[in-house]
Amino acid sequence: MYKDIPLEEALAILMEYTRPLGFDEIDIIEALGRVLYEDIYAGFPLPPFDRSPLDGYAVRAEDTSAASRDHPVLLQVNQTIYAGDLPAGPIAPGEAAAIATGAPFPPGANAVIKIEDTKLVAEDQVLIYSQLKPGDNYINKGDDVPEGERILTRGMLITPAVIGLLASLGRKTVKVFKKPKVAALSIGDELVGIDEPRPDGKIYNSNIYAISAQITEAGGIPVPYRDTVDDQNQIANLLNTCLQENDMVITTGGVSVGKRDYVKEAINISGANTLFWKVNIKPGTPIVCGEKNGRLIVGLSGNPSAAMITFYMLIRPVIQKITGLQQVHLPNVTAIMDEPFKKKSKQRRMLRAKVYWKNGCYHAVPSGMQSPGALKSMLQCNALIDIPGGKGPLSIGEEVKAILLSTNYVL
Numbered sequence: 167m168y169k170d171i172p173l174e175e176a177l178a179i180l181m182e183y184t185r186p187l188g189f190d191e192i193d194i195i196e197a198l199g200r201v202l203y204e205d206i207y208a209g210f211p212l213p214p215f216d217r218s219p220l221d222g223y224a225v226r227a228e229d230t231s232a233a234s235r236d237h238p239v240l241l242q243v244n245q246t247i248y249a250g251d252l253p254a255g256p257i258a259p260g261e262a263a264a265i266a267t268g269a270p271f272p273p274g275a276n277a278v279i280k281i282e283d284t285k286l287v288a289e290d291q292v293l294i295y296s297q298l299k300p301g302d303n304y305i306n307k308g309d310d311v312p313e314g315e316r317i318l319t320r321g322m323l324i325t326p327a328v329i330g331l332l333a334s335l336g337r338k339t340v341k342v343f344k345k346p347k348v349a350a351l352s353i354g355d356e357l358v359g360i361d362e363p364r365p366d367g368k369i370y371n372s373n374i375y376a377i378s379a380q381i382t383e384a385g386g387i388p389v390p391y392r393d394t395v396d397d398q399n400q401i402a403n404l405l406n407t408c409l410q411e412n413d414m415v416i417t418t419g420g421v422s423v424g425k426r427d428y429v430k431e432a433i434n435i436s437g438a439n440t441l442f443w444k445v446n447i448k449p450g451t452p453i454v455c456g457e458k459n460g461r462l463i464v465g466l467s468g469n470p471s472a473a474m475i476t477f478y479m480l481i482r483p484v485i486q487k488i489t490g491l492q493q494v495h496l497p498n499v500t501a502i503m504d505e506p507f508k509k510k511s512k513q514r515r516m517l518r519a520k521v522y523w524k525n526g527c528y529h530a531v532p533s534g535m536q537s538p539g540a541l542k543s544m545l546q547c548n549a550l551i552d553i554p555g556g557k558g559p560l561s562i563g564e565e566v567k568a569i570l571l572s573t574n575y576v577l
C-alpha cells in the first residue's frame with residue numbers, strides 16, 4: 167500500500183485498474199453525451215449529389231459572359247427542379263433551369279444565378295443581369311464529407327453535431343460505450359436521510375446526492391445505497407454487496423484517523439487489496455483506495471467540499487475512461503488573482519475559485535470559505551487554483567494555474 171502520494175500518482179494507480187465495459191447499441195436520439203464505440207465512415211458522399219445552394223437558375227456560365235445590369239442576357243427556361251426532384255434532362259446552350267436551394271443540378275449547367283439577379287419576363291424566359299464563372303454557386307457532391315472518409319472516431323463525445331452527421335449518413339442506431347454503474351454510499355452515525363426527521367446533533371446526508379450528481383455528470387449511472395453507521399463489519403458487508411452489483415464503489419466519510427473511521431479496516435475485511443491511503447492534496451487528504459477483482463473502491467473524505475473536489479480530480483477521469491472517452495483531463499489556464507488568498511499552505515492545495523475573462527486574460531477570485539466542510543463556496547466555483555505545497559499566501563496580481571471545472575461564469 168502506498169501512503170501520502172502525489173495526486174498524479176494516485177490518478178495513475180486508479181487509471182491502471184480502469185477499463186471500458188463494452189457497448190450498447192442505441193437510437194441516435196438517445197445518444198447525446200454518450201461516447202462513440204465505433205469509427206464511422208461515410209458510406210456515401212455528403213452532399214450525395216451536386217446541388218444548388220440558392221433559389222435561382224442553373225445556367226451554363228459561358229451563356230452569361232455578356233450579361234450586365236444594363237444589358238441582360240435572355241435565356242430559355244426548359245424545366246423547374248425543386249428540392250427532392252431529379253432534373254428532367256440537360257440544359258443546352260441558351261437554356262436555364264429554374265432551381266430551388268438543395269435541388270440537384272441538371273447536366274450541362276455549371277453555375278447558379280440567384281433569383282434576385284434575374285427577371286422572369288415570360289413563363290419560360292428569364293433575363294440574367296450578371297456574369298457567372300463556371301463553379302459559381304455550385305456545390306459538388308462530397309464537398310462536405312467525401313465518400314469513405316472516417317468522419318467520427320471511437321472515443322468521441324456524442325454532441326448534437328455528431329448526431330446530425332449520423333442521421334445525414336442514414337444511421338438510426340449507433341454503438342456507444344456502456345455506462346458504468348457506480349455505487350455511492352455514505353458512512354457516519356451522524357447522518358439522516360432527507361426524508362427523515364433530523365434530531366439535534368445529526369445532519370442530512372448531502373454527500374450521497376452531490377456525489378451521485380457528479381457520477382451522472384461524469385457519464386456514470388449512480389446507484390445510491392442506504393447510509394451506514396460506523397461499524398466496520400457492516401461497512402465491509404455493504405462494500406461487498408456494492409462490488410457485486412456495480413462496476414465501482416465510492417464512499418464518503420470515515421477515512422481519517424478517528425476511532426470510528428472504519429473505511430480502511432472495512433476495505434481489508436471485505437477482502438479487497440488496499441492500493442493507497444492519503445493523497446498529498448488539501449482538501450481531501452485522507453482518501454483511501456482499494457481493489458477487488460478488478461473493481462475499485464474509493465473512500466473520499468466526509469467533508470462535503472473535500473469529497474467533491476477529490477471526485478473532480480480523481481474519480482471523474484476514471485469514470486470517463488470507463489465510458490470510453492479519449493480526452494479525460496480537465497483543461498487549465500493561467501489566471502491573475504483579483505483578490506488575495508492569505509494562507510500559506512504546507513500541502514498542495516486546490517483553492518475553490520471563480521475564474522472569468524476580463525481585459526484579454528483570465529482572472530480569479532476565491533469563491534468563498536475554503537474550509538473542507540463548507541459547501542457554499544462550491545456554488546460559484548468553476549475552477550480550482552492549484553497551489554503547490556509550501557507556496558502562498560497569494561497576492562493580488564499574482565499568476566496562478568487554474569484547473570477549469572466548467573465554463574460557467576468564465577466568459
Ligand SMILES: Nc1nc2c(c(=O)[nH]1)N[C@H]1C(S)=C(S)[C@@H](COP(=O)(O)OP(=O)(O)OC[C@H]3O[C@@H](n4cnc5c(N)ncnc54)[C@H](O)[C@@H]3O)O[C@H]1N2
Pocket residue numbers: 352353354356357369370371372373374418419420421422423424427449450451452466467468469470472538539
Ligand atoms: N486528528 C486528525 N483529525 C482529522 C484529520 C487528521 O489528519 N487528524 N484529518 C482531517 C481531514 S484533512 C479530513 S478531510 C477529515 C476526513 O474525515 P473523514 O473522511 O473521516 O470524515 P468524517 O469524519 O466521517 O466526516 C467529516 C465531516 O463531514 C461530515 N459528513 C460526513 N459524511 C457526510 C455526508 N454524507 N453528508 C454531509 N456531511 C457529511 C461529518 O459530519 C464531518 O463534519 O478528517 C479530519 N480530521
Ligand code: MOO
Pocket residue numbers: 447448449450451452467469472538
Ligand atoms: O483534507 Mo481535509 O478535507 O482538508 O480537511
